[in-house]
Amino acid sequence: MIELEQSRNQFPKEPIRLMSRVYKFILPDVRRELDGWRQEAASIPDPELRKQALASIKAKEFHCQGGSVYAAANLAKREILIPLIVAFQTISDYLDNLCDRSTSMDADDFRLLHQSMLDAVNPSSELQDYYALREESDDGGYLHHLVQTCRDNIEQLPGYRAAKPHILDLVGLYTDLQVYKHIDPSLREAALLRWWEQHSNRSPQLRWNEFAAATGSTLGVFMLFLAASNPELDDSSAEIIHDAYFPHVCGLHIMLDYLIDQEEDEVGGDLNFCSYYENKETMLNRIAFIVEGARRDIKRLPASSFHRMIIEGLLALYLSDPKVSEQQEIREVSRRLMKRSPLMRLFFFVNSRWIRKHL
Template identity: 70%
Template structure:
């Protein structure tokens, strides 16, 4: 396994075992955790902040359900991992809502808000006043509570010291993306292109929009959270995970998210990275390329079958979304990507639809 020094976790052996754990342990606890944060958000004094916090939970609960799949690998510490993953993803979804529907277009405001995500993954960080550069400031301690919950959970992960540099790398890239994609519409693409030029040697096979998409995923962070639950995690083991997830698994995740959100983003005037493709055929070809590279990247990581399930699950999760049937171009892309799908992907497709109906 070369320099990959990760210990084997007791990962599910196949899709049936994974979904059994999801239904029995992970989904119920994730839903209880989300309900706690929903009740907490109900107490936010500022009307706009409360609105966006509640909308991020009600409209994006599936992000937390999907992210919590990593807790299914190490059941003895699932409580800590679920608490951590849900809190971190809730920060991400809340801030995304705030910035997408922002009363501000100030990049300094966006960067200060997202400092909370950097502080959340640094247990030694001292939280600051994240709302200092915007009009809406009174959240009743909601964002601070999310940050401190992450820090508290991280202190329980014995291998976090090895994982932290790689988590911070992904968190910094995520923060940069959120700043550049939410500034004045006429400045966004140029800013993202300049940013890509600083980093494109890291992902020479990707286009600028695909690199940007990869930086918008939290999956690499979640996998590193899981790895940090192993007291024997080494620097080389953490580096291997980072390489196996960024950029292709992460890129596939967010490109699928943008694929199904094209109508919403068009209406809302939001940047959508799928719009940069010349035509539908090119977009499908690039998706297939990224799927294949993602499979290659995870093939040498311990418990590679679990990571292969993550890739198939991503395709099933997003292509089963009701928004697919509402968009003709997206339906065409979905049919191409689902054509001759392996049974595993079809299994996750059916389960994803069932779970959505329960939320």
């Protein structure tokens, strides 16, 4: 497999070097990008669309911060990678808000909205009226601008041809999940199970809820964006990256997200994939199984130490969330997962708390 972006030396190999790049370059650039999108969202004519666009940026800024860590592995291309990752993640968070707090439960509406994500990563496709199946539609060009920003930056990634089919696969699965998880609650579990049956051969080691969680992560897409910044990326290398991230790294990402959101989702009546386990012990064992799968899979990649930092960073980021201390059962699970934590994870744990408090 080729060395991504000329040599492994591009990838920070230890946590202190990674975090120095994050503080010096990544966080300021992400903030600058989000400030621009926040200003644009504030001028959206439709009040409901404006409300959800602003709320998604305010509440989910850390999604863009976390995703943009991949740009720390190629600082020379961060002026392409950070605007691309921030725009793509902002689409994801905005649409999630629109569907979660939707005035409809129309699967066709949700699919058309999320067609924007497929169009964002496929510059040859035609832009569409993504609001055509819902009442609120006047966003002043906000969603089209996000999509076009992704496409403009993708055009500057010299290895995108090889990455594109694998990115489309992941975004297609993501779109399916968003459709099925947001329909009428009385229909969604059956729809998700039917969908899982179509794809169960891809990840037979996972339960249906774990596969569904894996499809909800954007990390595989961001890693492929990074890989596409290398003009020598080939089909074989792109496939290896896809398979190293999906399903275990992606699954760990979203299972941790659902783990800390259980109480919030129960109050809001939202679907939570952690609620499908028989008991706390099973949930803990299954998450630990996914952690081990993620660690094993990334060993196939060059600069695997960088990807190991991603895994330990995920555990630290989510288990340091204030929501954990507010939920007794989750607090116990967190303690178990953090038990005998490597120093790397503890380092990221402290940094995650500092970033939340000061930035």
